[in-house]
Amino acid sequence: MAVRLLSHELSDLCLGKPALRSLSITSTVAEALEVLKTSDDNSVSVWNCDHKAAGFCDEDDCRCVGKVCMVDVICYLCKDDNLVSPSLALKEPVSVLLPKIPGLVLHVEPSCSLLEAIDLILGGAQNLVVPIKTKLSHKRKQHHKTAPAVTIHKGREFCWLTQEDIIRFLLSSIGLFSPLPALSIDSLGIISSETLTIEYHSPASAAIGAVYQSLLDQTSVAVVDSEGTLIGEISPFTLACCDETVAAAIETLSSGDLMAYIDCGGPPEDLVRVVSTRLKERKLNGMLEHLTMSMSCGGFSSSSSSSDEESTGAPMSPLPRSLRHSRSMSYSARMVRRAEAIVCHPKSSLVAVMIQAISHRVNYVWVMEDDCSLAGIVTFSDMLKVFREHLEAIA
CATH class of the missing domain: 3.10.580.10 (CBS-domain)
Structure with missing residues (x-):
């Protein structure tokens, strides 16, 4: 079957x-x-x-x-x-x-x-x-x-x-692969320890190579503390819901602050000011001008009042691209993602992890141990390998 x-x-x-x-x-x-x-x-x-x-x-x-x-x-x-x-x-x-x-x-x-x-x-x-x-x-x-x-x-x-389309199709007939879907991802050996990580307090600019690699791998960059505990992520899927001015934030903020900057709802006003100040200090006037122009053209966050802007003299936070522009929720459109990492346990079943990834519109799920340390990552590609091997075994 x-x-x-x-x-x-x-x-x-x-x-x-x-x-x-x-x-x-x-x-x-x-x-x-x-x-x-x-x-x-x-x-x-x-x-x-x-x-x-x-x-x-x-x-x-x-x-x-x-x-x-x-x-x-x-x-x-x-x-x-x-x-x-x-x-x-x-x-x-x-x-x-x-x-x-x-x-x-x-x-x-x-x-x-x-x-x-x-x-x-x-x-x-x-x-x-x-x-x-x-x-x-x-x-x-x-x-x-x-x-x-x-x-x-x-x-x-x-x-x-894409990988997601195929995983969705397999999930629609997952019962045909029994008992494979009920097995844990640990027992299936699909937890990869080869992860892209960056320390929470490290400059976000140090992660740009990892971010690009994660885009090619269709994974993400884990943000961890000094003991290897997973705190969050810098995900291409989240960055894709932003606009190009995030480049300014990557150049000027720490990895931890960048997570807050790209989180859905728009960047905090204090971080916008930090980015602007540091661009001035580094004489990156071209990027500062581009950031300012984008903010003035794209609209502002409703979380700050006009009186706040007048009293501080600081620009209000721009809305993320996905909120500034009219975007339909069509089959292909991704939902706005948060910077929080999507996680599972090594004993989670294959089908549970498939559903978890699909529901969050990502191609991967982070795997955490009981002590919150990062055990690795499971990807759609790993899952497809398991299904392919299963078919070869029963052929």
């Missing part, structure tokens, strides 16, 4: 998936940023053919070459030269944001089997680009000016599938 489940075609998983928004590889970082701030999704696909001018393309070599998200922009702006002049950095082509790792995004046909898709993901693919046909495709092809940001190729639109 389980083997038959994995013979399903990917078209079954694509039902109800929204069509990809796309950017040409010739677009600028600023254009990618604008799409990210107004899109329902937290990432945008990048293509090697120009849909910007026409809205559709019939060329055989039109391919998705990658995806970018707000975390890519934040990490990019954290580079020394870009902190000095973010306005110039945003004029660079979006290709500067794409990782130099082949195979992260792969094109597959709708007839591709779920088993084949799992093998591709275990081989390193993050997103599988699948053509879909919608009722709007033909209309968009004829009236392409109404939807220039949607990728249409030979009358087909595209969606992409």
Whole structure:
């Protein structure tokens, strides 16, 4: 029965998936940023053919070459030269944001089997680009000016599938894999001790390399105290709900303060002042100007009154990107995440951890011992390996 489940075609998983928004590889970082701030999704696909001018393309070599998200922009702006002049950095082509790792995004046909898709993901693919046909495709092809940001190729639109989509699909028929789902993650041997961590009082800037690596690994960076106790996390999934000015906070705050800055509800007013002051001290006037402009254009937190602003002379806190911009809660849209880490116990069952990760829209769960020390991490990739091995055993 389980083997038959994995013979399903990917078209079954694509039902109800929204069509990809796309950017040409010739677009600028600023254009990618604008799409990210107004899109329902937290990432945008990048293509090697120009849909910007026409809205559709019939060329055989039109391919998705990658995806970018707000975390890519934040990490990019954290580079020394870009902190000095973010306005110039945003004029660079979006290709500067794409990782130099082949195979992260792969094109597959709708007839591709779920088993084949799992093998591709275990081989390193993050997103599988699948053509879909919608009722709007033909209309968009004829009236392409109404939807220039949607990728249409030979009358087909595209969606992409992720680890989360596959885990959700497996969970919908989890009983077919019995007794595997009831086993503990400890007994299954899927707790990885190879985690990315940073100490609570360390400068957040020291974590930027780990943050970027966690984005590639689809994990997170654990924030721990001097004894290794898990306090929280700096997660790409949380950063993706922020805006690019978080780069200023990463450069000026400690890891612990950064968690408070990116927590949902908007950064505390006192931390905003700290960031502004330290940018001045370091003569990062370009980033300070960008931060100030973003705050004035993006709106302010309702948690502070206008009288408070007048009495202190300090700017009020900006709302996070996910609250400043109108964002639908579509299937692909991520909920606003807190900086609190999602944790489980080594004796937690596989199915419990799957449900926990899916409910929080993350690809991983931290594993904590009884004394609150960090035991490791469990990822969707680890889970998929277990299902794959189970199928091989019963085949």
